[in-house]
Amino acid sequence: MVLNPVISKLAGKLVVLASASPRRMEILRNTGLRFEVVPSWFKETLDKEKFKAPYEYAVETAKHKALEVAKRMPLNHLKTPDVVIGADTIVAVDGTILEKPVDKNDAYRMLSRLSGKEHSVYTGVVIVLCHENENKSVDYRLIDFYEETKVKFADLSESMLWEYIDSGEPMDKAGGYGIQALGGMLVERVHGDFLNVVGFPLNHFCKQLDIVFNTSGLLLSQEILAHSETNVSSLASSRIQQPNPAAMTSPDTSAKSDLLKASCFHQTHGSQTSPSASPVHKVKKNGDNSKEDEHTWPLGNSCSTNPAAENTTAPSLSSREQLTEVIGTQREDNGPQKDDLQRIIELMDGFKASKALFTASRLGVFDLLQSRPELDAAQVAQEIKASVKGTQCLLDACVSLGLLRSRESSCQKRVYMNAALAQGFLLSDAPHSLGGYIQHCDQTVWPLFTHLECAVRDGTHQHEKAFGKKANDLFQDTLYNNQDIKLRFMSAMHSIAKVTGRAVATAFDLSRFKTACDLGGCTGALAHELTKAHPEMRVTVFDLPTVVEMSGRFSPQHSENRVSFLAGDFFEDELPKADLYILARILHDWPDEKVHVLLRRIADSCTSGSAVLIAETMLDGRKPHAALQSLNMLVQTEGMERRERQFADLLCQHGFGDVQVVHTGNFLDALIAFKM
Numbered sequence: 001m002v003l004n005p006v007i008s009k010l011a012g013k014l015v016v017l018a019s020a021s022p023r024r025m026e027i028l029r030n031t032g033l034r035f036e037v038v039p040s041w042f043k044e045t046l047d048k049e050k051f052k053a054p055y056e057y058a059v060e061t062a063k064h065k066a067l068e069v070a071k072r073m074p075l076n077h078l079k080t081p082d083v084v085i086g087a088d089t090i091v092a093v094d095g096t097i098l099e100k101p102v103d104k105n106d107a108y109r110m111l112s113r114l115s116g117k118e119h120s121v122y123t124g125v126v127i128v129l130c131h132e133n134e135n136k137s138v139d140y141r142l143i144d145f146y147e148e149t150k151v152k153f154a155d156l157s158e159s160m161l162w163e164y165i166d167s168g169e170p171m172d173k174a175g176g177y178g179i180q181a182l183g184g185m186l187v188e189r190v191h192g193d194f195l196n197v198v199g200f201p202l203n204h205f206c207k208q209l210d211i212v213f214n215t216s217g218l219l220l221s222q223e224i225l226a227h228s229e230t231n232v233s234s235l236a237s238s239r240i241q242q243p244n245p246a247a248m249t250s251p252d253t254s255a256k257s258d259l260l261k262a263s264c265f266h267q268t269h270g271s272q273t274s275p276s277a278s279p280v281h282k283v284k285k286n287g288d289n290s291k292e293d294e295h296t297w298p299l300g301n302s303c304s305t306n307p308a309a310e311n312t313t314a315p316s317l318s319s320r321e322q323l324t325e326v327i328g329t330q331r332e333d334n335g336p337q338k339d340d341l342q343r344i345i346e347l348m349d350g351f352k353a354s355k356a357l358f359t360a361s362r363l364g365v366f367d368l369l370q371s372r373p374e375l376d377a378a379q380v381a382q383e384i385k386a387s388v389k390g391t392q393c394l395l396d397a398c399v400s401l402g403l404l405r406s407r408e409s410s411c412q413k414r415v416y417m418n419a420a421l422a423q424g425f426l427l428s429d430a431p432h433s434l435g436g437y438i439q440h441c442d443q444t445v446w447p448l449f450t451h452l453e454c455a456v457r458d459g460t461h462q463h464e465k466a467f468g469k470k471a472n473d474l475f476q477d478t479l480y481n482n483q484d485i486k487l488r489f490m491s492a493m494h495s496i497a498k499v500t501g502r503a504v505a506t507a508f509d510l511s512r513f514k515t516a517c518d519l520g521g522c523t524g525a526l527a528h529e530l531t532k533a534h535p536e537m538r539v540t541v542f543d544l545p546t547v548v549e550m551s552g553r554f555s556p557q558h559s560e561n562r563v564s565f566l567a568g569d570f571f572e573d574e575l576p577k578a579d580l581y582i583l584a585r586i587l588h589d590w591p592d593e594k595v596h597v598l599l600r601r602i603a604d605s606c607t608s609g610s611a612v613l614i615a616e617t618m619l620d621g622r623k624p625h626a627a628l629q630s631l632n633m634l635v636q637t638e639g640m641e642r643r644e645r646q647f648a649d650l651l652c653q654h655g656f657g658d659v660q661v662v663h664t665g666n667f668l669d670a671l672i673a674f675k676m
């Protein structure tokens with residue numbers, strides 16, 4: 001806990017881990033830090049001969065990983081992070097650097113060299129602080145350090161070696177072993193930070209953060225204080241990395257982003273923290289637009305809205321402290337800006353990236369490579385019954401998108417395996433699989449979006465143009481009009497609810513509510529998360545008969561029976577009585593006049609103190625996902641996405657007030673309003 005205050009100073013900042021390492025994610029996630037994961041595309045091919053010490057190689061590699069993500073995000077993700085963390089772990093024995101083995105023989109070679117000896121594990125870490133300056137370019141300030149841990153292996157027999165290698169564990173780990181898993185059996189002694197061996201020297205990282213914040217607790221102040229050499233420990237060193245311009249291309253810094261105004265919602269990776277730690281803010285009713293981005297944090301410290309506009313005075317520099325070199329580029333005066341052109345190309349390529357993901361998912365590429373990693377394009381093509389040429393293009397596109405990883409095998413063939421993103425979200429049987437939603441996007445949303453221009457001109461959905469049939473009743477005539485389409489849609493809604501359910505269920509303290517009714521709750525995925533998070537709560541899922549009859553297919557094996565289903569139409573039938581009514585991704589299907597009908601019916605069913613919990617992607621003028629989701633509703637439904645204030649205005653007309661919102665950091669934001 002002693003270091004927790006340091007981590008909490010990153011609250012409200014967009015922190016990005018530029019790593020696909022599940023171990024690094026786990027180590028950081030366990031600190032309660034909220035961060036996004038954006039694996040780096042940097043190929044770890046620096047010439048080792050050019051470095052006088054192994055740790056220099058690790059630090060330089062970590063720097064390139066972090067900077068690549070820091071530069072790419074404004075273009076690909078349309079947002080500039082505040083902090084990007086890169087890391088690289090290597091094993092060094094007898095002056096030789098060992099990274100991840102390319103195949104089993106390579107693993108054997110590495111482990112044989114380590115057998116019976118002491119070696120060093122170095123993890124280089126680079127923290128990139130991104131700061132948008134007055135001319136809209138982004139300054140990058142780097143702080144780097146490395147940690148060394150000494151590890152002594154036991155004498156390893158041939159049989160032990162091969163048994164370990166055949167476990168598969170060595171293949172994605174430096175030095176060909178994982179000390180935190182089976183590889184622990186090989187280790188006699190560790191001297192230094194254990195987590196450093198696993199891939200991230202957490203203690204040193206927190207100490208470094210403390211230095212960066214120094215006493216005034218400022219991050220991204222005008223002058224980032226550098227760390228003096230005084231805290232060099234026996235096995236670790238911290239130093240300011242004076243970026244070597246020759247060693248790297250100057251980052252594209254013209255990316256436009258106002259996200260350095262520390263927006264008050266979190267990009268959450270991993271475990272949802274308790275409601276008390278989530279930033280809850282009250283929504284003012286219409287007319288008071290000036291404070292839209294100001295939120296008060298439960299911890300009492302307000303999040304800055306724009307560092308550049310703050311009257312932050314940089315702490316004075318002591319003689320022993322150095323400034324890191326600012327890396328920035330001056331904008332040229334003539335011709336199309338390279339970065340702007342790149343931005344437009346990225347946008348034009350967007351649909352190709354989506355379709356590549358949809359196609360790979362539909363062809364079963366991710367499931368195949370999970371069961372059989374390290375296949376080459378020809379082998380994948382044979383399995384998915386596709387051309388080698390087409391498969392090669394698709395696989396390489398997925399690698400470029402960070403969905404797959406590839407490397408040269410020992411017989412000089414390029415082999416492919418799933419990246420962490422694919423393992424987390426794209427496998428059919430993954431707990432948070434988005435496969436259903438991807439199929440819905442590919443089969444339903446994609447054809448509708450080809451008629452976006454008509455949707456914009458007409459202001460109506462495009463089911464008839466896309467599928468050749470009139471859709472009078474949005475759901476009955478389109479999404480539910482045959483079993484396959486209905487099952488696909490329910491699977492899509494189920495996958496979204498699985499990914500977002502816990503964040504929505506824990507966004508507020510709902511312990512006062514004993515009964516809830518999830519209107520349009522579809523498969524009950526959110527309902528189950530609510531009962532998990534609130535042991536006293538019973539939830540009734542109220543949805544159309546055609547949906548309720550299929551919901552059993554999605555019920556979790558081991559679920560308490562505090563979730564029940566009731567068939568009905570929430571526009572027509574009497575609503576079940578409940579303390580809390582839930583509308584998750586429901587209101588965005590309907591125009592205001594229909595929303596008023598539904599809210600009036602809910603208000604009539606409520607008693608004082610009852611509440612309504614809304615989960616939607618809320619428009620905030622910044623998040624591209626929300627604005628694009630609103631287009632999605634335009635082509636698909638009669639509805640739209642709305643701003644917080646629009647919800648507050650709709651709700652107050654039906655006697656609901658004290659509106660609070662939590663930006664959960666994933667697809668959905670949560671809003672609660674109480675019956676006054």
Ligand SMILES: Cc1cn([C@H]2C[C@H](O)[C@@H](COP(=O)(O)OP(=O)(O)OP(=O)(O)O)O2)c(=O)[nH]c1=O
Pocket residue numbers: 018019020021022023024039040044065087088089090091100121172173174175177178179180183197198199
């Ligand atoms: C020595 C050792 C390494 N490792 C892992 C940590 C790292 O994930 C990996 C070293 O390879 P890295 O290149 O540092 O990291 P990575 O490839 O996994 O992820 P990324 O490059 O995207 O950041 O080896 C263990 O898990 N246990 C160990 O005992």
